[in-house]
Amino acid sequence: MLRYILKRSGSLVLSLAVASLIIFAVTEIAPGDPASFMLGLNAQPETLAALRTELGLDVPKIQRYFSWVGGMLTGDFGTSYTYRTQVSEMVADRIAVSIPLAVYALTLSVIIAIPAGLFAASRRGGAGDTGVMAATQLGVAVPNFWFAMMLVLVFAIHWSWFPAGGFPGWDKGFGTALRALTLPAIALALPQAAILTRVMRSALLDVLGEDFMRTARAKGLSPRQALWRHGLRNAFIPVLTVIGLQFSFLFAGTIIIEQVFYLPGLGRLIFQSISARDLIVVESVVMLVVFGVIMINFLVDLAYAAIDPRLRTRA
Amino acid sequence: MSLLDISNLSLSIGETPVLRDVSLRIGKGEIVALTGESGSGKSLTAFSVMRLLPQGSALSGAIRLGDTDLTAMDEPGLCALRGKDIGMVFQEPMTALNPVQTIGAQVSEPVRLHEGTTRAAARARAEDVLARVGLPPDRFPLSRYPHELSGGQRQRVVIAMAIVLRPRLLIADEPTTALDVTTQAQILDLLTGLTREDGMGLMMITHDLAVVAGMADRIAVMREGRIVEEAPTRDLLTGMQHPYTKALFAASAHRVALPPAPPPEPLLVAQNVTRSYTLRRTRLFAKPRVVEAVRDVSFTLNRGERLGLVGESGCGKSTLTRVLLGLDPAQAGRITLNGAPLRAGSAEAPVQNRMQVVFQDPFGSFNPRHTVGRLISEPFHALPDAPGGQARAQAIAAALSDVGLSPDDQHRYIHEFSGGQRQRIAIARALITRPDLVIFDEAVSALDVSVRVRILDLLADLCRSYGLTWLFISHDLSVVRSVTDRVLVMQAGKIVEEAPTETLFTAPRHPYTRKLLAAVPTLDLPLRESTERHV
């Protein structure tokens, strides 16, 4: 088991290193000099040079890369070109919106999908199955931001059950904050729930066809008992993969949904920085998101080993 | 009174009738074998008794276990019965166990389910029964997972699971088909012993007549959903009545008539061939482990000779085949064909094309998207003077005729042919370039016995017409005995014995060869006492 974790950790570090290199390289080839962009066209060469020194733009690229990575490892994400504040502070506020939103949406998606998949698989070919499958086809096709607009139209404007947008902050009380995140979370969760339902259903059907399920029945287990005791854990192996993928999807999806609901999350920060050409912010936030995605995949790999004993010994 | 009494059982799945009027009795402590070729309905009879049938099955007739009629029982009643009164052992030990549960959990499950005992008590029972099937807890703790066991050990776990509650009836569906011959002998002994000790009834389903002859008290032969003949083993073997039974047994004992081999003149010479694999490191700083699948193998195959290669799975015979075919490189040693060295992976080598191969799987050996004509002419690819146009068409037609198919078949696709026909096509492909040497890699192992006989006869015919040289690789010793002049026995990557076929089978010298031959079930039962053997 330890061997397995070590091995995965190795590839985790490698992935992070390569990803950071790519991000750094891509932002480096961006046309234009951030310093002259910040000071406008009429800047004095001396002020420009001073600013470049302040921003650390005058040192060799390799050195800049390592100080960027080294800074991030210690929580220093650099200074925003436009706001002249620490990126880490800006990011910290925004993450308090984006991560809870993604987790909220993932929870909803799993809560909906697991029972729906079980239901459809247990009634395979029946009316219930057909209904669930048709609903999932529709759910997969609906763009989440469009669905978000419709939710606002109905539940915020027509019925005023939920706020149409904005975020009061966690200090205004957990309930209030959660309420503000509910419509965005539903909008994010529903298409993902549709995908997860389909995966759950087909994973279950695959497992039901396995020889060991027949063995279980031959022991005297009822179909339901066989499913619970032998089927579910095996079916969770592919489901877990998709949950891992979905978290990255949801994390990125918040960027768009935040636009619809005017939520002060990472997404809005990114778009503001793009329009201000504040590349240090873009660079650091992108790295942060990629870090999150790679970490989640790492955790999913560990969860695999917990579910599947074959991985622990094989490594 | 009999323990199990099946009377007039008929079964159809959807619109298709699969069992017709099957009647069979099994008494306490009795072993009844149900045999027949694939599709004869023997497995479905077993699943009918378990009442584990696919959806859309319609059953009629009666299946009585003691006083209860299983066909009249509802699902909860059947669940209470399965695993407690009837245990079942399956064909595929690799997939019959849940990969994510320990063997302890799986073996103790029936105990907890049917007797509601505590976890600790159930585990104690599991330890006892695992010890009984030859997996003592000190070497095989309950915390093992299935993937940590070999095929034979897994089959023992499956048997333990089936007998932990001492059922009245045990059903074994091809329990040794997926196992090696020495493992098969152990599992058959175990099943027989358990049946006698516990006074269970055993319904033994197998296609292998030799297995049947060796252990059953009574034999029922099935064909197309019917029992065509049923009798005590000795009576059936000495005085079989039904023509199908006769044909089946004749096919099993069939010997093909090979033409005599010409005087020795070396064709393929292997000298000190070694092929090893480097396993992936299991520990971070450990040296990677190297497995020598083929170790220092040397042999000579003469022109016109039919050489056999036998051994159990994992002995290295597949690896050796791949090395000979040039699919894998050898780390050491030298192989020459007609005196010219063979090199692995060299597409240009004309030598390579002097050798062809017929594989085991009649379904996997062909690209489903090509016509038969294109498939069998593929070996022309590397021939410098490959025929084209009219000559090629003639060669294809002739190759198909040679193997008993119609030249018109070249325009059809592979899915339109049966397993036996596909092996004929595979032979046509192997022979179309008139190679010096053909390698048969388990080429008849996947076929039913009656089809197998026809293919072997075809090989003998072709041998007479074209004077073939072949290397026949198989785990099935009886087949090898019938189609080879000389045999190599392989164990753990080494050739341990080499002798003319009849000498090897009648006077084996190496202990491993003796062990192998002793494990092979034979049809010569009337000479042997079967009933007292395992008591």
Next chain:
Amino acid sequence: MNRQLAIGLGLSGFFILLALVSLVWTPFDHTSLDIPGKLQLPGSAHLLGTDHLGRDILSMVMVGARTSVAVALVALVIGLSFGVPLGLAAAARRGSWLDQTIMRGNDIVFAFPLLVMAILITAVFGPSAVNAIIAFGIFNIPVFARVTRGAALPLWEREFIMAARVAGKGPARISLEHILPNVTNMLIVQGTIQFALGIQVEAALSFVGLGVQPPTPSLGRMLADAQTLVTLAPHLAIVPGLAIILIVLGLNLAGDGLRDQLDPRLRRHRV
């Protein structure tokens, strides 16, 4: 042909046809403004109503669908033409440095969520339809590489490949002659899925301003324009939204139907 496939082809075919027709004819000029006639509800004059500048929505949907389909299709072609050869090569040289590199590279690209990749590219090179296509095209490459490799690996173990090798054929030839035809089914199915995803991605990127730029209409841009007006004129959002849903639904149904049609093994699920 099964029912799913028929419905799916019908739906997606209808919209692709609409998009093609827009090349030669639309009910109105989709660029002509008519401020007095703005925000009309669907009616006899304008079948699907008009937007905040009085443009005919049906005409815009037709032209917008064309943009969306084009973006998705080009990205699909990029993914196929790089991903499939990479996947074939990786499978042919299983375990080699080439395979390792390709698979590692895939993992890295997969670590960038599509939107993040688009953001990075747009932040650096500026927002445009071409950059959206490049971002989604790059995203598609590892998808197809992985699908191709995954489908090809078991084929390489099959005996008909060994027979071809015994016949002296090299890995490139075997990949083209034996592997590719046998993974095509899987690629077609994955292709329809990625096509559908492409429509959604174009919509999402254009919605947040990272995709197609004005004045080119696209379904995503129509939704972006509609966002501020959705309370006033819901049909501005509903019509293009439904168009996206129906195209994607059609493509997904077609994909599922094709999979069942092409792979008889999937129809035989044991109980």
